[in-house]
Amino acid sequence: MSNGIALVLGTRPEIIKLAPVIQACERRSVPHTLIHTGQHYSETLDSVFFDQLGLPDPDYNLGVGSADHGKQTGEMLIGVERILQECDPETVLVQGDTNSVLAGALAASKLDVRLGHVEAGLRSGDREMPEETNRTLADHAADRCFAPTEQSRDNLLAEGIPEERIEVTGNTVVDALERHKELARERTTALADLGLDEDDYAVMTLHRAENVDDPERFRALLFGASRAGDSHGLPVVYPIHPRARERIEEFDITVPEPIRLVEPREYLEFIRLEDAASIILTDSGGVQEEACILGTPCVTLRDNTERPETISAGANVLAGPDPATIIHRVEEMIDTDGDWENPFGDGTAGEQILQAVTRAPEEVPQ
Ligand code: UD1
Ligand code: UDP
Numbered sequence: 001m002s003n004g005i006a007l008v009l010g011t012r013p014e015i016i017k018l019a020p021v022i023q024a025c026e027r028r029s030v031p032h033t034l035i036h037t038g039q040h041y042s043e044t045l046d047s048v049f050f051d052q053l054g055l056p057d058p059d060y061n062l063g064v065g066s067a068d069h070g071k072q073t074g075e076m077l078i079g080v081e082r083i084l085q086e087c088d089p090e091t092v093l094v095q096g097d098t099n100s101v102l103a104g105a106l107a108a109s110k111l112d113v114r115l116g117h118v119e120a121g122l123r124s125g126d127r128e129m130p131e132e133t134n135r136t137l138a139d140h141a142a143d144r145c146f147a148p149t150e151q152s153r154d155n156l157l158a159e160g161i162p163e164e165r166i167e168v169t170g171n172t173v174v175d176a177l178e179r180h181k182e183l184a185r186e187r188t189t190a191l192a193d194l195g196l197d198e199d200d201y202a203v204m205t206l207h208r209a210e211n212v213d214d215p216e217r218f219r220a221l222l223f224g225a226s227r228a229g230d231s232h233g234l235p236v237v238y239p240i241h242p243r244a245r246e247r248i249e250e251f252d253i254t255v256p257e258p259i260r261l262v263e264p265r266e267y268l269e270f271i272r273l274e275d276a277a278s279i280i281l282t283d284s285g286g287v288q289e290e291a292c293i294l295g296t297p298c299v300t301l302r303d304n305t306e307r308p309e310t311i312s313a314g315a316n317v318l319a320g321p322d323p324a325t326i327i328h329r330v331e332e333m334i335d336t337d338g339d340w341e342n343p344f345g346d347g348t349a350g351e352q353i354l355q356a357v358t359r360a361p362e363e364v365p366q
Helices: 010-028 047-052 067-088 097-109 130-141 150-158 174-188 217-233 240-249 267-276 285-294 310-312 323-333 349-357
Strands: 005-009 031-036 089-096 114-118 144-148 165-167 204-205 234-237 259-262 279-282 299-300 316-318
Touching: 005 010, 005 097, 010 031, 010 047, 010 089, 010 114, 010 174, 010 349, 031 067, 047 267, 067 097, 089 097, 089 349, 097 114, 097 299, 097 323, 114 267, 114 299, 114 349, 130 299, 144 349, 150 165, 150 259, 165 349, 174 267, 174 285, 174 323, 174 349, 204 217, 217 234, 217 240, 217 259, 217 323, 234 267, 267 285, 279 323, 285 299, 285 310, 299 323, 310 316, 316 323
Parallel strands: 005 031, 005 089, 089 114, 114 144, 144 165, 204 234, 204 279, 234 259, 279 299, 299 316
Antiparallel strands: none
16 A cells, blocks of 8 residues: 555544554554544544554644534545545545534545544434534545444345445454453553442443433433432442533532542543443443443433444443433443453454455455
């Protein structure tokens, strides 16, 4: 591959989930260029992950920052296009469903550069979520859709995406966890730092726009989580995303005990917290997957999920904002044994994706 691969990323989950692909490029000396859009820029959402995952600094950082969807996505599109024209890669890879993904996908497809979408085919069916629009458009622009599961492959087929464009690889989240899970157990003091005992606390993340940008819904979710924690005598540790922190201040919300707001954790610290928790409450996509892989029961604080595999496995249930439902769901899940199958693959997704991308042109389906 002459000019190799350009990987476009911009947010915390993309850094974590593209790390296994970047590391596979390094292992096999495949030329690659890292383009950071700058969608996430706070140290706690960005540079700590490059450091902890041992990733090289991005070759480019567009520094786009926060803005309304159109402005943010538009500036990223302009910036990524300029860089792709400069570095002329054979393939562009994007991962997931953020605005950075949409911008990277559009830039590649307009320049007619081969595009691969990592974590393709996820669908919540909720067209109000910006993530649903982003992932659907990226899938349809992509030349190669790397679906994590058979179910995501079926979603793509149902939308008319030809079979030859789809490859089921598992999810790179497994590769990252396999690589770091033991290290997190051995090396971090994540529990002691927060004064927590193993299997005696809940961990919560809430940051999705549909949950935290609506004051009544955000209040109800916090109330439900606090009552659920209380009824099991568990502190609820909430590493809070800056978006949610800002909304708490803006809406003047008093966070009820036993919820404890803490700064976002570094990756190893966070996966240790997930691993040792009695239960996880979340609206995050990646956290639903990690809970399922680590064997920690999960209650998803949303009305739908694009990770239905976690529900079929018995690892996850949905609860919307109704406090009584949250309490009930926590009750239902808290004593489950965690002995379910991981539906997200065997931890070789990064290698499989790289192999598919670097296959000789005559072997690549058109
Ligand atoms: C984005 C993704 C979401 C993903 C999440 C991962 C979109 C539409 N949303 O949401 O799917 O789950 O990333 O964490 O792409 N902010 C900071 N520092 C930062 C970044 C953001 O303080 O480094 C604050 C700003 O006030 C900003 C707000 O967070 O306005 C929202 O940031 P934005 O990038 O628009 O979306 P996220 O909520 O991070
Ligand atoms: N994560 C982390 N520290 C935290 C919260 C989350 O390292 O304090 C990691 C988590 O392990 C997972 C990823 O961030 O891999 C999920 O990202 P996020 O919830 O921001 O986005 P989503 O998956 O919802 O798009």
